[in-house]
Amino acid sequence: MSPSHTASLPFDLKRPIIGAPMAGGISTPELVAAVTNAGGLGFLAGGYKTPHQLAEQIIATRALTSGPIGVNLFVVAANDVDEHELETYRQELKYYADRYGIEVGTHKWDDDSWHGKLDVLQDLKPDVVSFTFDCPEVEVLDELNALDIHTAVTVTSTDEARIAAERGAQILIVQGTDAGGHRATFDPAAEPGTEPLPDLITAIRNTTDLSLIAGGGISTREQVRTVLDAGAAAVQVGTALLLADEAGTNSTHRSALQDPTFTETKVTRAFTGRPARGLRNRFMDEHDRSGHAYPQIHYITAPLRAAAAANNDPHALHLWAGTGYRTTHTGPAADIIADLTP
Numbered sequence: 001m002s003p004s005h006t007a008s009l010p011f012d013l014k015r016p017i018i019g020a021p022m023a024g025g026i027s028t029p030e031l032v033a034a035v036t037n038a039g040g041l042g043f044l045a046g047g048y049k050t051p052h053q054l055a056e057q058i059i060a061t062r063a064l065t066s067g068p069i070g071v072n073l074f075v076v077a078a079n080d081v082d083e084h085e086l087e088t089y090r091q092e093l094k095y096y097a098d099r100y101g102i103e104v105g106t107h108k109w110d111d112d113s114w115h116g117k118l119d120v121l122q123d124l125k126p127d128v129v130s131f132t133f134d135c136p137e138v139e140v141l142d143e144l145n146a147l148d149i150h151t152a153v154t155v156t157s158t159d160e161a162r163i164a165a166e167r168g169a170q171i172l173i174v175q176g177t178d179a180g181g182h183r184a185t186f187d188p189a190a191e192p193g194t195e196p197l198p199d200l201i202t203a204i205r206n207t208t209d210l211s212l213i214a215g216g217g218i219s220t221r222e223q224v225r226t227v228l229d230a231g232a233a234a235v236q237v238g239t240a241l242l243l244a245d246e247a248g249t250n251s252t253h254r255s256a257l258q259d260p261t262f263t264e265t266k267v268t269r270a271f272t273g274r275p276a277r278g279l280r281n282r283f284m285d286e287h288d289r290s291g292h293a294y295p296q297i298h299y300i301t302a303p304l305r306a307a308a309a310a311n312n313d314p315h316a317l318h319l320w321a322g323t324g325y326r327t328t329h330t331g332p333a334a335d336i337i338a339d340l341t342p
């Protein structure tokens, strides 16, 4: 690896690899610390946690590494929902719930404990904080920057990159179309872009001098090199770490990632209302919906997904994965990070 790869990041890394924050229990303190201890940057996922749980995880991670760590938060905008459409979806899902003897979830909006989590970050000061789903207001980024916390905003287009740069983000995390999990697209109703990641990096590189971290579908050293050559200072990988020994990926998800009967990934709004890429399964095929009420749809399907995981049913569960899932492998995160490093 040439040192120039990370030269433009505002902090030093031995390896230009960022372990993506993965909400839902996957980014354990053990995984985050292992990525950092391997010379990359590990990220905790703040999404869906209470502020107290997030604080505990930061403290637990700090006990496992003296290197830098990142924390990611969801930025959830208020929305107007079509109550009738949501109720129709609830009825449509009733047969899934009946199968498990449970109720379909009820929908609600919340901001994922935004202010409480910001307080935790200001108190415990992780080295880097990234945001997804939207860009925080200038004041929020200013406050974190003033505490010497590096701020990063995930973007999927040149327009989003411009907004994040104007509001004071120090780093842009460029997420490409092949990424596993939720697309970071600011407007949940918009169709996320589909241009190849190197083209998106080049387009954003032409509009800003900010450091770029880029990812989406990256699972080989050659792909890492391509992304760095396109102008990124580091690469963010999620799917490549899903089978790591330290990852909290549930056993149904782990098995599906290694099951040859899952032959492709697909972007769906069926599980949460936001577009997200995962292994194509029956739930996706049976509910090919355009509804974009996030987080309401997340809450409607949450009990079904929990029951599916408990019953080891990969066809009613969100199996988030990027297009590179075929080349992911098991083993210590340190080996996975070393294998990816050019």
Ligand SMILES: Cc1cc2nc3c(=O)[nH]c(=O)nc-3n(C[C@H](O)[C@H](O)[C@H](O)COP(=O)(O)O)c2cc1C
Residues within 6 Å of the ligand: 020, 021, 022, 023, 026, 045, 046, 047, 072, 131, 132, 154, 175, 178, 179, 180, 181, 182, 215, 216, 217, 218, 236, 237, 238, 239, 240, 320, 321, 322, 323, 324
């Ligand atoms: C299981 C899973 C969960 C994810 N959760 C988050 C999250 O909580 N916050 C976030 O910013 N990105 C999340 N992402 C997206 C990653 O940050 C990143 O964009 C993506 O993993 C890159 O594509 P790849 O999975 O093909 O490497 C998630 C991705 C996966 C696969």
